[in-house]
Amino acid sequence: MPRISLTVDGSPVSGDVDVRATLLDALRERFDVTTPKKGCDHGQCGACTVLLDGRRHLTCLSLAVAHDGAEVVTAAGLGEGDELHPVAQAFLDHDGLQCGYCTPGQVCSAVGMLAEADGTPSHATDDLEAETELTDEEIRERMSGNLCRCGAYPGILAAIKEVAR
């Protein structure tokens, strides 16, 4: 089995992984990093979202062996020490969660989305030439890869708006 090394939430990890192992399964089963969740295993729900080399990424859709040397940040690695990341704190404040299973993916996706919103238009953008403004519509569109079955969407929107402000 090939050996890979990753940096996960600032700590180096390495080990042998099955060539068939997804990055998600390698994290969860090989390296005991269970922050990213497995909701569908097919890139349909977003629960496995992490920041991979700074961009949001569905770990269930990529093979672990393809990411040797990558830097992975999960929801557990966003904050400084015991301090929650502002996005995570805003989720808590606005009750943008219930069962919590989609939450780490939502939080990572929100952090990645805020960094991406640098003028790049989305499906919800009317004027492709103008500077993109992070309206409610833009946030909803850009977060729609992350499903929440409990229906915490309004709280999540409020949380992201507070941080984006």
Added chain:
Amino acid sequence: MSDDLRIKEIGMERSRVEGALKVTGRAPYAMEHGAGHGVQEPLHAFLVGSTVSRGRVLAVHADEVRGSEDVVAVLDHTNAPRLADTDDEEYAVLQDDEVHFRGQVVALVLATTSEAAREGARRVRVEYAAEPGEHVFDEDSEGDEPEKLNAGLPPSGSTGEPDLALASATHVLDETYRTPYMHNNPMEPHATTALWDLGPDGAELRCFDSTQAAHSVRSTLARLFGIEAGRVHVEASHVGGGFGSKGLPHAHNVVAVLAARSQPGRWVRLAVTRQQMFALTGYRTATISRFRLGAGPDGVLGVISHDVVEQTSRCKEFAEQTVAPTRHVYAAPNRRTSTRLVRLDVAVPSWMRAPGEMPGSFAQEAAMDELADLVGLDPIELRRRNEPEADPETGKSFGDRRLLECFDRGAERFGWSERGPARSRLEGDWYVGLGTAASVYPAYTQPGNQARVLAEPGGYRVEIGAVDIGTGARTVLRQIAADALDVDLDAIDLRLGSSDLPIASVAGGSSGTSSWGWAIVAASRTFRAQHGTSPEPGDESVAGPPKKPVDEDYALHSFGAQFVEARVNRFTGEVRVPRMLGVFSVGRVVNPKLARSQLVGGMTMGLSTALFEESWRDPRFGHVVTDDLATYHVATHADVRDIEAAWLDESDHRANPMGLRGIGEIGITGAGAAVASAVTNATGVRQRSIPVTPDKALGWE
């Protein structure tokens, strides 16, 4: 009843106790217990599902798989451990060669890695003697009347002379309303991590399970495996949603323990895949409701008649109580309900959020909306004219019935007076309409709950074997305990999520907070009676509510009114819901912050069922073809715009000492009918089924 319970923490906005763990992904779910929890080098299990819907397994060819690297065992009906009780066909997994539905577990591969288990399962070859199965039903299917519906309700009932009343009514509505197959789809797939531990004193079974009811998983597994319940330990510290599908154990619970039983001393992890969930973990039956309403010239109902056809699995009966809401919402001297159940060679249906109440209230509310049109009345005015003085079914007084107040408050807040005639408002390319419907859900309290109060230095530990599936139980029970013991919130260490804690009923039927909270109040009172207000650390009391907790002289229900603005694109039929408001009467609200999430969450699932959700069953093979989240559509961020939940300021002293009635399910009831009502108002095309897809919205069906 609530006179002597302090109300200080109850009613306060509090953030989720476990919120920080969840936003950082540190809360452990059933598959996530590792060495830190004593789970060393677990084996991974992967299920093999039947590819026929009816017949027998002739042979399971797995020798090659057994010889593969990393594969530890392959179990099928010839070599799996025997169960002590095989009466329940859903649970009698791998016990005989019979196949009852497509997707049924016919084998399982155990391996040291999940990749090897999955690959092994793919390579197991199963030979069948297939028989033709029946997989579909319609309004003409014969079926039969079940003995009882879910929740123990009678399948049918009749009062007065419904047929005579229909013959003499001025306005007669006779239409059929439909709801599709739906799947619960909690975000966390069902999973069990199990250990069959051979200790010196006999076997002990340990499970980390994704369940709404740790105690019922314990008692079910104890019975099936023939061991004492005290030797079964089920932990469910965090559960990624359930919506009913984790309310009862399902086949995967049994098969995970069969696997563990076959490898004593080794932990086994089994997660059902998203696709397998569509066959193994329950779903809501499709329903066909024929509604006949007869009204006088003023719209006053003389008769309500509701005949339902629905289906169950031939191997296990589950009869959705679709007629239930028809018995309690509107007055009429002549009434009839009936249920016909068609038995098919399909997966076993089970609880899904507001079983019966959700599809039944869709039918009834859509029918009332249509009758309002027929009579020429505003839909709210029609409901006002048919408000009962007592529960139509039992004749008992309603403990608290404020449905009309919900409608009136909601109408004012939503701007209901702006609603015009059907198809009268076109804005750009969008038809715009407003709709409304009533919500209703019974106030259940489950018997048999117990709680423990234990004095510790500087505070109290309060324990109950309940489960927080995302409802906020950890947080609100702590608030209730603080008031029950008359101490600060900080003095309460609330523990739940294990069958080793005092017995607790299911997180279902919107009964958790009422049932568990009452047990905590009772245990706190017993504690104070036994140990006073200055107890020694170590003093403890265990107690539960009185045996017959609910005031049986009254009909206890929650009510609500939902309002929807729908916009329908006149060219594509795309339906958008920019605004949704629910006003609810649910008794006292323990924590407004978390209650809002529960009610909005229910409404969101209601919106989702109204516009998207539909499981497509292949009529030839009997399985769901839309078996993932790309093809079974649920509402996303972009679909959910302005959803607001409000409630009346009240306390129901007849329900329980806290004065609450439960909030987990009422939000989904009535939501679909309110959307259908709004789309009908927008386009002028009457909507009698959900989901309201673009073809239906514009009448192209």
